[in-house]
Amino acid sequence: MSKIANYNDVSKSYDSAREAAEAHLIKSMMENFTGKTVKEMDIIDIGCGTGNYADYFLQFEPRSLTLMDASEGMLTKAKAKLSCGPPKTVLSFKEVVLPDIPYEDNCFDAAMINLVLHHLEEKPDGKSFPAVAKTLKEAYRILKPGGILTITTITPEQFDAKWFSNLVPENRRRWHKRLPSHAQLKMYLEESGLSLKSAFKSLQASYHTEHGNIEGPLSESWRKGVSFWGTCTDEEIQEMIQDVTQMKNEGTLQKYYETHNKIDIFGALETLAARKEI
Structure with a gap:
């Protein structure tokens, strides 16, 4: 389960704030590095949430589409969303807690892990990420030779670039311990046996539709649509509300946003593709 929030509860309003960011890029990566069309693929969505990414891929009629998540509430939403999918695509759903991925070796052409890695560590310290490492090794195991893993994640630098992270500095420091850097993630990919093929920075927070709502x-x-707030204390939330309300009343809130929002420089997300070589 996520160590950040109760996602059975979050699932009720999740889709009002979140979209499948960079799904078109993920599709292109999968097809480019496997040499197959999505229609020829068996795909697994690891940590699928309410199925936003799977819903995007379903329109291209993959051979099979497997969704797994630790939250029963998220899976229930995903099942309802995908229930009218194309009849040729074999759909399956499983409630699983990462880093376990209980599928056979060499059975998927493509796997995707979208905004999941920061949920995994029991006691994050920013120095080592054993649950992330095991998850990537499991992803390598279930991929067919020539298969591709795509990851959408946020680096510590990108997290600092989000304007609202500066509203609760102590919680921002906690999040630094949850987020593998690009160098750390590359190392874990290599240790798992996967070969990093590409990495892109997204300069817009397209996954969070209300990012610019000051x-x-x-x-x-x-x-509730942003994991950051799930690790704040009640006292920190109340202090933040007082600060934001004061800036709103003084007419300085827009200036605060413009000063601290730096995702156009550092990016909002990083999307990576790594291959299980033949």
């Missing part, structure tokens, strides 16, 4: 932090429903 009054968003005042809304509990807005905060």
